[in-house]
Amino acid sequence: MKNILVILLLAFTTATTFAQSATKRAAEFNLEKKVGIQGYDPVGYFKLNKAVKGKAALATTYEGVTYYFSSPANKDSFVKNPAGFEPQYGGWCAYAMGSSGEKVEINPETFKIVEGKLYLFYNAFFNNTLKSWNKEEAQLKVKADSNWKKIIK
Helix, strand or coil: CHHHHHHHHHHHHHHHHHHHHHHHHHHHCCEECCEEHHHECHHHHHHCCCCCECEEEEEEEECCEEEEECCHHHHHHHHHCHHHHCEHHHHCEHHHHHHCCCCCCCEEEEEEEECCEEEEECEECCEEHHHHHHHCHHHHHHHHHHHHHHHHC
16 A cells, blocks of 8 residues: 555656646747747758758657657657657757847857757848857857756756
8 A cells, every 4th residue: 555655656756846847848948829940840950961941740749849750750759758859949040148148039040059968049130140050169069058947947
């Protein structure tokens, strides 16, 4: 009986923590109608090295965030390792997260993969923040990691 109570308590705690995490992610991530990366396929960045629009018919949700995929194979890859394909900093501009800790919109076609992680950038009105990121990537990445942890805690 004691073992059953421990198992039930653990299951309840895990489910509650997951629900809080999904709600927090949905509130803090860069989403349009609960969809990440403006409907672009997160796996496409890695497999094709380019931004590819996904299809709503090939959607999956991971911890409160929905992603679209351009092919069933990409969706399957994501389902097997979602954390490996999600954009950093909730899909907000990596440069802005590092320079000021702000959540700034992105252009999903302006990206960089660094050490197996996807970084997205603002790029409009003659301001491509990827260029600024490249000038001081190491320092900005450390600051962005720290700033994002404060937001998502």
